[in-house]
Amino acid sequence: MKKHNYSAGPCILPQEVFDKSAQAILNFNDSGLSILEISHRSKDFVAVMDEARSLALELLGLEDKGYKALFLAGGASLEFLMVPYNLMKEGGKAAYLDSGTWASGAIKEAKFFGETVVVASSKEENYNNIPKGYSVPADADYFHCTSNNTIFGTQMKEFPSLDMPIVCDMSSDIFSRVLDFSKFDIIYAGAQKNMGPAGTTLVIVKEEILGKSGRIIPSILDYEKHIKAESMYNTPAVFPVYASLLTLQWLKKLGGVAAVEKLNNAKAELLYNEIDRNPLFKGAAAVEDRSNMNATFLLNDAAHTETFDTMWKAAGISGIPGHRSVGGYRASMYNAMPIESVQVLVDVMKALEKAI
Amino acid sequence: MKKHNYSAGPCILPQEVFDKSAQAILNFNDSGLSILEISHRSKDFVAVMDEARSLALELLGLEDKGYKALFLAGGASLEFLMVPYNLMKEGGKAAYLDSGTWASGAIKEAKFFGETVVVASSKEENYNNIPKGYSVPADADYFHCTSNNTIFGTQMKEFPSLDMPIVCDMSSDIFSRVLDFSKFDIIYAGAQKNMGPAGTTLVIVKEEILGKSGRIIPSILDYEKHIKAESMYNTPAVFPVYASLLTLQWLKKLGGVAAVEKLNNAKAELLYNEIDRNPLFKGAAAVEDRSNMNATFLLNDAAHTETFDTMWKAAGISGIPGHRSVGGYRASMYNAMPIESVQVLVDVMKALEKAI
Structure with a gap:
């Protein structure tokens, strides 16, 4: 029976990523060796890392604009720590927008380092909207925001223009829509939504903002050291990086971010229309921030x-129970989900209406 | 043609790990879903994590002795930072044995935190031996050593008995020989030698030593938080953990660490005997520390x-050029390497002798 995987992450990836990565485990590049047993310094894997780094920049329109892409370990949660270590001056301050659980986690780690100003928060409304109309202290070392809040189902549609570095956690919507990515100075994203399987984290850094905090940074947390080592400061997560490359190659063949954005808009419209039309359901997030x-x-x-x-279980759907913080349901429709799967869910919602 | 993979890491793993993990990418546990697209909170993956954690302790004889096993991200290099964060008191000191490049990396990170005493070093002899006859300051917060030095081909045969926590980086020889593992309070190891593919790090911690440093520890670096979250504080590297479990299951079926130690001894004896016998070759490391x-x-x-x-290339051998710090050759014979592959190398060495 066909499965419709609505998991919030790790989540659905293109079938060709499964097929090609399974093949690479048995025989990588026709080398007679598995991708799991080759050195990260081997010519074949260095080529994978290089292509993944350049393709990530290309898909976001950031080639030749002073950015470097890194595939690091530790997830977005380690970036919560690396960002202030690299950017917050001794005795300086940072500005954070609190739009959800992960933003809140980033704020908690920043507080270890210095004054952390929360410019706005929607916590009182259980994060059902993106705070707006806030002002950012002009003397902050950087501004940090979270573009999409997986748990609450909200997404930033606009980003402020500021005279300071802007850092954005795009873990759950990177590569899903066209933005002017050159507005951002650091973009980071755990792979396990639109980029690949769990186990690696994409970090895109505008090089010119580094080296200004005056802090002594432990080597493994220092973006400059990772850039200098071409994302091989220590052994990278070989297989997750390879599967991420396959996913980025699939996206490029599809037509890139602009092409997948159209598909994502169509999927979202289909489902939200049904949520709003069907008298049995209601949306959990503010409409303008969905x-x-x-x-x-x-x-x-x-x-x-x-x-x-x-x-919905009988229809082959999995992964839609909501997070315990919100309850109800959460349908995650990442890049690799076909609109046909969304139609199956909408049909079940309609069938429920008829059955009651 | 049969390949003989002598890569120093990531390295050879058992064929059944390749076969089973490729299958799980196509259809995990007959769920109709790939292991790459399932939630880390799904029942099936929680079972993988739980079994991997308990099997790691079982294979080392550490069940019911107050230890917890974690599968973390960031490699041994992140542990270089986590160990002093968790164990070194404010104004305290730590004692390190400098036996090679990785020990030296660990020392460098510890120095960010406080007084770091290097009790002995073989750096002057290009780390061709394990320092001996050192004394450890009685007031150190912990002692740190590296059990096996991949680059230089040396291995600790004895460990000191001390009235302080002993921390050991066993990245390149864990699960390869029987030791009294209960001598150690923290054991850590990047997966990519004897445990699995790159992308996860096993950390075994004796719980009673934690919570005593008086430091405020960033959440993502705090062993207590990872233990409380049962190694799911943030999304773990799902596939690398699964492939590690498959490797540990293979080892258990083989008879465990004692059984593989016999095989490892036989392989090492075969190769070192040839190195010593063949007039064309000489060993690079001190004989007693090989x-x-x-x-x-x-x-x-x-x-x-x-x-x-x-x-050797004609014989299907790969991965034996030595590290640039030593030159010459390095034959890595991890658990999964069959003695037949070592015999192929020995035969090539004998053939060279005849040819010259």
Whole structure:
């Protein structure tokens, strides 16, 4: 039976990524060796790393603009620490927008380093919207925001223009929509949504902002050291980087970020239209801030939960129960999800309406 | 043609790990989903993580002795930082044995935190031996050593008994020989030698030593937070952890660490005997400190290099050029390497002797 995988992450990836990466485990590049047993310094893997780094920049329109792409370990959670270590001056300050659980985690780590100003927060409304109308202290060393909030189903549609470095955690919507990415000085993203399997983190850094904090930075947390070592300061996560490259190659063949954005818009429109039309459901997030990646919604009457759950399971859907912070349902529609899978969910919602 | 993979790491793994992990990428546990697209919170992956953690302790004889096993990200290089963050008191000191490049890297990171005493170093002899006869300051917060030095081909055969926590980087020889592992309070190891593919790091911690440094530790670097979260503080490297579990299961079926130690001893004896017998070669490391994992050796006459290189390549051997710090050759014979592959190398060495 066909599966419709709505997991919030790690999540659905293109079938060709599964096919090609399974093949590379048995025989990589026809070398007679598995991708799991080759040196990260081997010519074949250095080529993988180089292509993944340059393709990430190309897909975001950031080639030849002073940026470097790195594939690091530790997830976005380690970047919560690396960002202030590299950018916050001794006795300086940082400005953070608190739009959800992960933004809040980033703020917590920044507080170890110095004054951390939360310019706005939607915590009181259980993060059901993106805060707006805030001002950022002009003397902050940098501004940090989170472009998409997986748990709450909200997504930033606009970003401020500021005279300071802008850092953005794009873990859950990178490569899903066209933005002027050159507005940002650091973009980071755990691979496990639109880029690849769990185990590597893409970090894109504008080189000119580094080396100004005056801090002594432990080697493994120092972006300059990782750039100098061409993302091989220590052994990278070979297989996750390779599978990420396959996913980026698939995206390029599809037509790049602009092409997938159209598909993502169509999927989101299809589902949100049904959430708004169907009298049994309501959306969880403020309409103007709705995420095109993660749609959060609730049954108006919790008494229908068991019936609905039985119906979507029978349709081959998995991964849509909502996060415990929100309840209800969360349908994650990352790049690799076909619109046909969204139609299956919409059909189940319609069928529930008829059945009740 | 059969390949004989002597790569120093990432390195050879058992064929059944390749077969089973490729299958799991196409269809994991007959779920119809790939291991690359499932949530780390799914029942099936939680079971993988739990089994990997308990099997690691079981294979080292550390169950029910107050230890916890974690699969973290960032490699041994991040542990260089986490160890002092968690163990070195404010104004305290740490004692390190400098036996090679990685030990030296660990020392460098510790110096960010406080007084770091190098109790002994073999750096002056290009790390061709393990320093001995040192004394450790009684007031150190912990003692750190590196059990096997991949680059130089040396291995600690004895460990000191001390009234302080002992921390050991066992990245390149964990699960290869029987030791009294309960002598150690923290053992860490990047997966990519005897445990699995690159991308995850095993950290084994004796819980009672934690929480005593008085430091405020960033969340992502805090062993106590990782233990509390059962090694899921943030998204783990799902596939590398799964492939590590497969490797540990293979080792258990083989008879565990004692069984593989016999095989490793036989492989090392076969190769070192030839290095010592064959007048064309000499070993690079002090005989009493020779590593059973990485045998470093040189041609007595560099003029034979081209001939030898042509011969081993023709025999299907790969990965034996030595590290640039030592030169010559390095044959890495990790757990998964069959003795037949070592015999092929020995035969090439004998053939060279005849040819010259």
